[in-house]
Amino acid sequence: MQLSLTQPSSWILLLLLMTNLLLWKNAASVPMCAMRNARCFTFFEDTFELAGSLSHNISIEVSELFTEFEKHYSKVPGLRDKSPTRCHTSFLPTPENKEQARHTHYEALLKSGEMILDAWESPLDDLVSELSTIKNVPDKIISKVTDIKKKIDAVQKGVNSLMSTMLQNGDEEKKNPAWSRLPLLQSDNEDTRIRSSYGMISCLDNDFKKVDIYLNVLKCYMLKIDNC
Ligand SMILES: *[C@@H]1O[C@H](CO)[C@@H](O)[C@H](O)[C@H]1NC(C)=O
Numbered sequence: 001m002q003l004s005l006t007q008p009s010s011w012i013l014l015l016l017l018m019t020n021l022l023l024w025k026n027a028a029s030v031p032m033c034a035m036r037n038a039r040c041f042t043f044f045e046d047t048f049e050l051a052g053s054l055s056h057n058i059s060i061e062v063s064e065l066f067t068e069f070e071k072h073y074s075k076v077p078g079l080r081d082k083s084p085t086r087c088h089t090s091f092l093p094t095p096e097n098k099e100q101a102r103h104t105h106y107e108a109l110l111k112s113g114e115m116i117l118d119a120w121e122s123p124l125d126d127l128v129s130e131l132s133t134i135k136n137v138p139d140k141i142i143s144k145v146t147d148i149k150k151k152i153d154a155v156q157k158g159v160n161s162l163m164s165t166m167l168q169n170g171d172e173e174k175k176n177p178a179w180s181r182l183p184l185l186q187s188d189n190e191d192t193r194i195r196s197s198y199g200m201i202s203c204l205d206n207d208f209k210k211v212d213i214y215l216n217v218l219k220c221y222m223l224k225i226d227n228c
Contacts, residue, residue, distance in 0.1 A: 044222075045222060045223055047158055047161075047162060048162075048215075048218060048219045048222040048223060049219060049223065050158065051155055051158045051159060051162070051215045051218075051219065052215045052216045052218070052219035054151060054154060054155045054158075055113075055155050055208070055211050055212045055214075055215040055216070056212050056215075056216060057151065058148060058151050058152060058155065058208050058211070058212070059205075059208045059209050059211070059212035061144060061147065061148050061151070062148055062201070062204050062205050062208045063205050063209075064144065065141065065144045065145060065148065065201060065205075066201050066202060066204075066205045068138070068140065068141055068144070069141060069197070069198060069201055070198070072137075072138060072141065073194050073198065076191050076194050076195065076198075077191065078195060079194070079195055079198055081195075087203035087206065087207070088119065088123060088179055088203070089116060089119045089120075089203065089207055092112075092115050092116065092119065093112075094112040094115060094116060094210060094214075095109070095112060095210070095213075095214070096210075097213070098213050098217065101213050101214055101217045102217055106218055106221055106222075107166065109214050109217060109218055110159065110162060110163060110166065110214070110218060111163070112210075112214055113159050113211050113214040113215055113218075114156075114159050114160065114163055116207050116208075116210060116211050117152065117155065117156040117159055117211065118156070119179070119207075120152065120204065120207065121156075122179050123179050123200065124149055124152065124204075125149075127145065127197060127200050127201070127204075128145055128146065128149060130193060130197055131145060131197060133193070134190060134193060134194060134197070135190065152208075155211075155215075159215075216228070
């Protein structure tokens with residue numbers, strides 16, 4: 001069975017299919033598989049493979065967004081001053097780097113990824129709507145952020161469904177970090193709004209580098225890939 005998995009939408013479709021198949025409990029015994037690079041992937045492996053690939057692509061795109069935003073608004077005074085607002089996710093107990101991620105139990109690592117993804121749900125919507133109120137914001141920036149949002153939704157669905165299939169306590173109550181729209185984002189002063197959007201994109205960049213690391217460490221672990 002051959003699947004084309006280059007679009008987030010077909011990825012979601014696969015996940016829905018996979019979630020049903022996983023009701024078999026032991027994913028390894030599911031006979032169907034997707035052929036890629038002359039290898040037969042089970043749906044379980046496939047999901048880790050795709051989550052790793054998609055989160056890596058997201059982290060590249062977010063860092064491009066950050067660079068473009070910084071370049072476009074470089075003349076805004078104080079843009080690069082250390083943002084007075086810490087990231088709303090900074091207190092989350094998540095591994096800081098690849099070394100720490102490697103030494104984290106796979107369930108906790110998946111949970112860390114889920115926490116960051118869930119924590120960005122509403123802030124990302126706010127960022128998208130805020131950017132559209134800034135004058136002369138390049139279309140390139142708007143379309144990039146919209147595309148990033150779509151991909152983040154897809155990877156979040158994937159991680160949520162992995163969580164609920166892998167972990168027995170997967171449906172414990174979620175506690176998202178408190179997010180109330182930053183007062184700075186609502187400012188009448190456009191430069192202030194640009195600076196706070198910049199701060200948020202910088203947090204997004206930092207957080208999705210982490211999600212990329214977690215999901216790719218998990219992918220290596222689940223697919224038993226050496227040297228990564
Ligand atoms: C990630 O990007 C690469 C290169 O553009 C692409 O081939 C791949 O399909 C993307 N992965 C996903 C899951 O979209």
